[in-house]
Amino acid sequence: MSRFPENFLWGGAVAANQCEGAYNVDGKGLSIQDVTPNGIMTPRTEKPTEDNMKLVGIDFYNRYKEDIKLFAEMGFKVFRTSIAWSRIYPKGDELEPNEKGLKFYDDLFDECRKYNIEPLVTLSHYETPLYLAEKYDGWISRDLIDFYCRYVTTVFKRYKDKVKYWLTFNEINSIVHEPFLSGGINTPKEKLTKNQIYQAIHHELVASAKAVKMGHEINPEFKIGCMVLSMPVYPLTPNPDDVICAMEKEHENLFFADVHVRGKYPSYSKRYFRKNNIHIDIMDEDIEILKNTVDFISFSYYMSICESSDKTIKGSKGNIMGGAKNPTLKESEWGWQIDPQGLRYVLNQFYDRYQKPLFIVENGLGAVDELIVDENGEHTVNDDYRIDYLRNHLKQVAEAIDDGVDLIGYTTWGCIDLVSASTAELKKRYGFIYVDRNDDGSGTLNRYKKKSFNWYKKVIETNGEHLFD
Numbered sequence: 001m002s003r004f005p006e007n008f009l010w011g012g013a014v015a016a017n018q019c020e021g022a023y024n025v026d027g028k029g030l031s032i033q034d035v036t037p038n039g040i041m042t043p044r045t046e047k048p049t050e051d052n053m054k055l056v057g058i059d060f061y062n063r064y065k066e067d068i069k070l071f072a073e074m075g076f077k078v079f080r081t082s083i084a085w086s087r088i089y090p091k092g093d094e095l096e097p098n099e100k101g102l103k104f105y106d107d108l109f110d111e112c113r114k115y116n117i118e119p120l121v122t123l124s125h126y127e128t129p130l131y132l133a134e135k136y137d138g139w140i141s142r143d144l145i146d147f148y149c150r151y152v153t154t155v156f157k158r159y160k161d162k163v164k165y166w167l168t169f170n171e172i173n174s175i176v177h178e179p180f181l182s183g184g185i186n187t188p189k190e191k192l193t194k195n196q197i198y199q200a201i202h203h204e205l206v207a208s209a210k211a212v213k214m215g216h217e218i219n220p221e222f223k224i225g226c227m228v229l230s231m232p233v234y235p236l237t238p239n240p241d242d243v244i245c246a247m248e249k250e251h252e253n254l255f256f257a258d259v260h261v262r263g264k265y266p267s268y269s270k271r272y273f274r275k276n277n278i279h280i281d282i283m284d285e286d287i288e289i290l291k292n293t294v295d296f297i298s299f300s301y302y303m304s305i306c307e308s309s310d311k312t313i314k315g316s317k318g319n320i321m322g323g324a325k326n327p328t329l330k331e332s333e334w335g336w337q338i339d340p341q342g343l344r345y346v347l348n349q350f351y352d353r354y355q356k357p358l359f360i361v362e363n364g365l366g367a368v369d370e371l372i373v374d375e376n377g378e379h380t381v382n383d384d385y386r387i388d389y390l391r392n393h394l395k396q397v398a399e400a401i402d403d404g405v406d407l408i409g410y411t412t413w414g415c416i417d418l419v420s421a422s423t424a425e426l427k428k429r430y431g432f433i434y435v436d437r438n439d440d441g442s443g444t445l446n447r448y449k450k451k452s453f454n455w456y457k458k459v460i461e462t463n464g465e466h467l468f469d
């Protein structure tokens, strides 16, 4: 008997803007990613520039058949990707969609289905059409709700027989920290008030709930989830001051899943809004719309953080959020704290709180890989560090399932090497498949299987039992 459920969805995840490339092909409009050559590290450029690795990505737009074949060889049951909104509505506020963009995703989902791979589709993954950022200041504007709903209705109708699992916004809570990346908000972060940010959040929450409602009307079989960046917060010491600070920090994050699952703002948000002078516009109809709650909760998990009442203590940063350093944990090459048990913790936390199915849609290790030629003359990477990372996390997933958590599936982040969201680098590799492309633009774009490729294949084949060999 396997420790994982019988129909557990094993697979991998990517996002359109980090792998497709073809940024101006077949009618695609520009997205915010096309003008951020250094990820979140430096301000954006006026126009796309050649040093922006996302313009070519890993050329998934042209090579997706080869890549999906490799995913099928690993035995993937599910493949998470996003639809690039600006392929469907190039500026974002048009009335009619771009047929060539729609056709691309028809072909992509058909290719998945050919191998019985279930597509899991993120509707908005850090790739708001640039025009919506420039003209409307992104999600600060209520107009975005209508534009998003038009886009979502279009793709729900078009792919209603090809896609069952949908996610409304990638890491929706990241907007608090990265308003341009996450919310397409053009006003510089330093100039934004908390009121503006929470107004934008409110618009996204309403849009997300509308998407759930419309999706269920278009196909009652749809499973529509929210997607949050999970980062468990531990008190740095047993001092009750630290414990309360950790609780408050957790509330800042849990707020997003709370609204999605409970259909209303949580009671603790009243105090937070009061304290931070937040007075957002909420229309009566919004309160009704928010009652359209999600079918499941999906999340990314990379690391945990600590919180201290001494706000000068920092020291640990992931790509979007950070906190105080946990002295008991090791770090990745990019300084992300590695905490497999944090994954069991967060699975239990969500399940205790919501009693709804969960889906881990991102987890993985970004590392520098060395491409070698093995004794058979094959190119490969001996990425034992990645295997260890994933094995340790998956063993904690098995523990959480044993704890009683209802888990739909697990998709590793960047199942094929892609461009990093935060630093826009290619040398930060996550994949089971190595892509020969470098940060200076060199490389053949050829694909090579890493050692972890066969390891993950075996994990899937044995429904997880290989983790315990």
Ligand code: BG6
Pocket: 015, 018, 126, 170, 171, 300, 319, 320, 362, 366, 413, 419, 420, 421, 422, 423, 428
């Ligand atoms: C998540 C994002 O925050 O982390 C992904 O949803 C991203 O888009 C992933 O790629 C890993 O982060 P990074 O910055 O290493 O690419």
